[in-house]
Amino acid sequence: MAPFSILDLSPVIEGGTVAQSLANSRQLAQEAEKEGYQRFWLAEHHGMRGIASAATALVIQHVAAGTETIRVGSGGIMLPNHSPLVIAEQFGTLEALFPGRIDLGLGRAPGTDMNTARALRRNLETSANNFPQDVVDLMALMGPVQPGQQIVAVPGADSNVPVWLLGSSHYSAHLAGMLGLPFAFASHFAPDMLLSALEIYRERFTPSQYLDKPHVxxxxxxxxxxxxxxxxxxxxxxxxxxxxxxxxxxxxxxxxxxxxxxxxxxxxxxxxxxxxxxxxxxxxxxxxxxxxxxxxxxxxxxxxxxxxxxxxxxxxxxxxxxxxxxxxxxxxxxxxxxxxxxxxx
Structure with missing residues (x-):
């Protein structure tokens, strides 16, 4: 039977505060841990008054510090908003603080409107087009240091944080299959391509050092x-x-x-x-x-x-x-x- 997990956006309720929302996320994760959920993931969104999880790595740290066994991670980090080195350092730090409990789910959408996306990224178009290479670079930065490697993430190197690809279309299904990574589909808000994306992922999956068969x-x-x-x-x-x-x-x-x-x-x-x-x-x-x-x-x-x-x-x-x-x-x-x-x- 498939295990259950929780995706949280630290909702800011009408009449509430950001501080209350972040406290609620920790309490929700504690309840999920007690009830046997597999993971508790937080999502990166920007410029939205009703969502308090914009600084996703910080909220992951807050939640992980209040729990003991449940895996805590991102659903996801919008990688085009960041350099791979910064994310490797952040999640390498999280893995050092909470060994064996951190997940890194990656998406390529901005997680916001285009004006805010431009404020987040130096080059909007280039960032999105670089997504596949950025994923590969990020995994390399979190893997073992190679001979002659000039850029090393400290912390981050050899942290080997598990990477997931997130998607709401066929794009990430193709990429997750090609790279041999687990794939999470956002059918909670993008239902149309769910079944076709899962079919593509499973058909195109190539076994890797990370995973020997498709995992959805x-x-x-x-x-x-x-x-x-x-x-x-x-x-x-x-x-x-x-x-x-x-x-x-x-x-x-x-x-x-x-x-x-x-x-x-x-x-x-x-x-x-x-x-x-x-x-x-x-x-x-x-x-x-x-x-x-x-x-x-x-x-x-x-x-x-x-x-x-x-x-x-x-x-x-x-x-x-x-x-x-x-x-x-x-x-x-x-x-x-x-x-x-x-x-x-």
Missing amino acids: MVGVMGVAADTDAEAQHLFTSMQQSFVTLRRGAPTVFPPPVESMDGLWSETEKIMVDHTLQYAVVGGPDTIRDQIAGFLETTKADELIISMPVYHMEARLKSVRLFAEAQRTLAGAASAGSGASGHAVP
């Missing part, structure tokens, strides 16, 4: 509660957030509402429903059935869940209910075949 993680938005109605109510926060994002006016994370009527147009409703078509929202029986169907369709090796819930206690409860669903599904599958035969940290 898929993302979903998830809200679990005692009843379907309660979960749908809590999910209106995410629906409102997507509407304001698509209008080009993202704001802090809003509280749930009794109804979305009047808050979106019919066109916006269709767009949001399409974007969030893989969202897992409901009570215990509903989320279990939806997850089972999604994993059967994707044949994913791992599932990573973003839990957009306004109230912290409800968010923690959602973490517990998804963990219960995973244990139930794992128990049902325990009589089947054994391990997959390949290990991803």
Whole structure:
């Protein structure tokens, strides 16, 4: 049975503060660790009032310092925003502080609007085009120092932090397969190319020193509660957030509402429903059935869940209910075949 992980954006809620958001992320990770989740990843976004994880490596350190066993990493670092050497030093430092617990997921999108992206990058077009070479250079900087190597990451060299490629299209599927890296697809907000990207990745996969066979993680938005109605109510926060994002006016994370009527147009409703078509929202029986169907369709090796819930206690409860669903599904599958035969940290 696929292990579950959590993707967190340190949401800044309406009426809340960045400090509170970062404290909530640590508390969420502690709950996830207690419930047996595999990973807790944080995402790099910039210029968004409702997201506090822009300085992603710092937030990873904050979360890892408050936990003991769960893997903590990036979902992801937007590599074109940075030089490979800087990321090698940052994640080499994290690996030195928290040995064997750090993941480095990499994406090539800006994680922001184009004006902010230009402020982050010295050359926007060149940075994006250099992504494949930057990935290779970064992995080399985190690997063993080679004879004659002129640039050495300190810390970073020989840290061997596991690298994942993240994607929402075919591009990273091709690259992850070519490099023999694990691949995570952002189906929680980009559903259209999910199945074709996974097919490309698996077909094009080349065994490497990092991985001997394809390994796929898929993302979903998830809200679990005692009843379907309660979960749908809590999910209106995410629906409102997507509407304001698509209008080009993202704001802090809003509280749930009794109804979305009047808050979106019919066109916006269709767009949001399409974007969030893989969202897992409901009570215990509903989320279990939806997850089972999604994993059967994707044949994913791992599932990573973003839990957009306004109230912290409800968010923690959602973490517990998804963990219960995973244990139930794992128990049902325990009589089947054994391990997959390949290990991803």
